[in-house]
Amino acid sequence: MDGQDVKPRKDLLDQTWDFFASVRVTTVLLFLLAVASIGGTLIEQEGMYASNLPPEEYYPQRYGPVLGMLLLRTGMTHAYSSWWYLTLLFLIAAALVICSIERLVPLWRAVYRPNPTPDKEFVRRLRQGFTFPARGEQPLAELAAALRARRYLVIERDGRLYADKGRLGRLGPYITHIGLLFIMIGAGMRAVPGVYLEQYIWVRDGEIVKVPGSDFYVESLGFAVEFYETGQPRSYQTHTRVIDAGGNVVKTETIAMNEPLTVGRVQLYQSSYYAEYGHAEVALVDRQSGAEIDRFTLDLSQPQRAYTVGDYRLQLLAYYPDFTVGEDGRPTTRSSQVNNPGLVLEVTPPDGEPFTTWFFPLYPGMEFDDTTPVRFLTQDVSPVYTSGLQVKKDLGLPVIYLGLIITTAGAFATFYLAHRRFWAFAEGGQVIVGGWTNRNAGSFEREMRQIAHQLDPERYATESDMEGEER
Known part of the structure; x- marks a missing residue:
């Protein structure tokens, strides 16, 4: 309309700045981050569940086929390293920086570049203050000395006095913002390859496994477990040997519950275990006489392709670690774990034709051909x-700890x-003093009364009147 001022439209950069400078926007972002963090805490994250199943098999079994696939597709199974979680961290960091700049600059000027000579009416209107007689050629000298004794910074200019202390208290929220930024930087570092790792490795007795995120291997020299009378495990540990890339033994150490193995920045925690059938001592027996021909040891996890037992030769034709019969009537295995092993063997006698037979180590009496x-x-x-063993590596943790200290x-x-x-200023034979504090007004009032009593004891309360009061 004519005669009315029209505000110029802000460009995109100014609008973006104003958006992130809003406390309401920051509050909403923090709420969304809290919800996402709670979800990541309640849902088992990849690499943290005690199972050797891959994520695409574990989550549908754990949470159901629909919800499990939904969690996988949305990234909730690795929430803290997902793109949307890191985006939230970035937006909150941007909001904190912009909010701090928007408010810190004028606050810094007001606190560290104070105006020691404001309008006299401003001093008179302050809620807390007192007056005392002006004495000598420098009427403000006594007040300045009393304030310096109480560790105030005193500035005198043009016959006026300004004093303050506790400036850092005004900057406390912004120091907290800096600490939060460090915490978010440390958390965001987890998205950088090689900085963060948390996953399981499964090491069989006698097996050597590469430790992810490192350049060394770990070998299990033996697992030991103790049980309560109820059958529940009381404690368990793994005796391990750490081997570098060149095959040299770095250290030999036992990993127990709450006693991790540390190599550089990587830690290995004893987290879980499972037992399966390992080795079977098997005797080859003459069916007619019942005499034992010889014995051999069968590795049920990785059986050999051939055995020599006495004068007999055995050839492994097929192995089913968890034997079952499929829907098509053919033999198959339910899983790769040794739960119900079944073997198809070709047996070659010393002076006869080879023949094929089945052998079930856990049920030797079950034969298909007698x-x-x-x-x-x-x-x-x-x-x-x-x-x-749970492998943990977090190079961002020192940054997070620093952020917590700053916060x-x-x-x-x-x-x-x-x-x-x-x-304070002198006028009409009086020194007029005014004071202000941003918090704890009661304590400030008591301090002011003490200073007033020191400068004019006849007019203001005596020291004995204030005995027992907190400074």
Whole structure:
């Protein structure tokens, strides 16, 4: 309309700045981050669940086929390293920086470049203040000395006085912002390859496994477990050997519960285990006479392709670690774990034709053909343990700890350091003093009364009147 001022339209950069400078926007972003963090805490993250199943198999089994696939597709199974979580961290960091710049610059000027000579009416209108007689050629000298004794910074200019202390208390929220930025930087570093790692490795007794995120290997020299009378495990540990890329043994150490193995920046925690059938002591027996021909040891996890037992030769034709019969009627295995091993063997006698037979180490009496000249008898089955070790590496953790220290310092400054200020000038034979504080007004009033009593004891309360009061 004519005669009315039209505000110029802000460009995109100014609009973006104003958007992130809004406290409401920052609050919403923090709420979304809190919700995402709670979800990541409640949902088992990849590399942290105690199972050797891959994520695409584990989550549908754990949460159901629909919800499990939804969690995988949305990235909730690795929430803290997902693109949307890192985007939230970036937006909050931007909001904190812009909010701090928007408010810190004028606050810094007001606190560290104060006006020692404001309008006299401003000093008179302050809620807290007192007067005392002006004495000598320098009427403000006594007040300045009393304030310096209480560790105030005193500025005298043009016959006026300004004093303050506790400036850091005004900057407490912004120190907290800096600490939060460090925490978010440390958390965001997890997206950088090689900085963060948390996953399981499964190491069988006697097995050597490459430790992800490192240049060394770990070998299990043996797993040990102790049980309560109820059968529940009481404690378990893995005796390990660390081997570098050149094959040299770096250290030999036992990993127990709450006693991790540390190599450089990588830590290995004893987290889980499972036991399966390991080795079977098997006897080859003459079916007609019942005499034992010889024995051999069968590795149920990785059986050999051929064995020599006495004068007999055995050839492994097929192995099913978890034997079952499929829907098509053919033999198959349910899983790769040794739960119900079944073997198809070709047996070559010393002076006869080879023949094929089945052997079930856990159920040696189950035979498909009882006309063979020999049969197998299981004498003993020993277990083998697979230790679940959790590998942790977090190079951003020192940055997060630094952020926590800075945040704590900022919170302390915010809540426990009060910014106290005095203004004074001489007029009409009196020194007029006014004071202001940003918090804890009661304590500031007591301090002002003490200063007033020191400068004019006849007019203001005596020291004995204030005994027992907190300074």
